[in-house]
Amino acid sequence: MDSSHPQEQHAETRLVTSGRDTKAQKGFVNPPVFHGSTVLYPTAEDLHAHRGEFTYGRHGSPTTKAFQETLMALEGPQCAGVGIVPSGLSAISTTLLSVLKTGDHLLVCDNVYRPSRNFCNGMLARYGVETTYFDPMIGAGIEKLFKPNTRAVLVEAPGSQSFEMPDIRAIAEVAHSRGALVIDDNTWATPLYHRSLDQGVDISMQAATKYIGGHSDIMFGTVSANAKAWPMVAEGIRLLGVCAGPDDVFLALRGLRTLSVRLAQHHRSGLDMARWLAGRPEVARVLHPGLETDPGHAIWKRDFTGASGLFSIVLKPTPQKAVDTMLNTLQLFGMGFSWGGFESLAIPFDCDAYRTATKWAPGGPTLRLHIGLESVDDLKADLDRGFAALKAAM
């Protein structure tokens, strides 16, 4: 940890001041983008000893160092290191490969990102790691699923389609008593709104493609770990050879600098839209842990300091054709995967296709919305038009 950025300062300040070495940058505010593979050593002795702050492009550059220091300052004092990987999914796969071995057992929350499940069911199964999925609301009841060889628990809070909020503190307490590690996909809240390493999580990862990048223009992933887990993650990254391109590292760092203002707006607009949607006659339920009526609200209030702009709605029973007509009518809400950029999105989804530990029966068509940085008045007008088209098509 850089001692010139004390933890007493607020996160907003640390996001701006960390990872900057103005003198080394000849006065410029931002670090240059180091495009590089080879790093030259001044003497044969230095070469033999691999001596030097930077040794090879894959292992880092002043650009990656600036990013890592800034994210570390945001994660808080428990963070012992930050690994950089080329995508959010590779943050998951790199983490799991770093901490698991053949014969191990893994517990995975039933609401995790679907490609994370595919990795467990595909590659991990092939290498002899067994996965058991569990109910996101299980809490301390997870104890009964532990086996002598359970090595890790993977959670996502909240799940990025269905938005159940697992009780990470309760799960971590059990996991640690059984000698297992807790891995959190913290993409939804980012470490700005959820300091998961302070709450019993050992490894916290980010699809930095989403809010950290913030502009829908990069693929990027990060793995932050505490002192217990960091040596495993660092070794895994080194052995697997994953890294990211310098332009994407630079853009991710630029994203971090403005994360606090963007997320504050996503939080405000997201909650405003969620409340408005909860009052619409076409909507049966809004799945957003920031709403007082949400089953995950108490945990969200206890563990999180804000919400991002992503949540889901359950429509009253409606033919899919009418929902499609609504989606085709929307102009400000684009249809596309990913989220966390400046623009609003709407996509239909169905968790029933892949869940195994719990039954997903929402009772109507479901839409996931990302509330971007547009005016909420314009977004409401767009949805008004969409609902009118939905009714006309029924």
Ligand SMILES: *Cc1c(COP(=O)(O)O)cnc(C)c1O
């Ligand atoms: C998008 C996403 C990922 C994967 O990130 P990529 O950068 O697209 O690989 C992982 N977890 C969650 C929760 C996501 O939404």
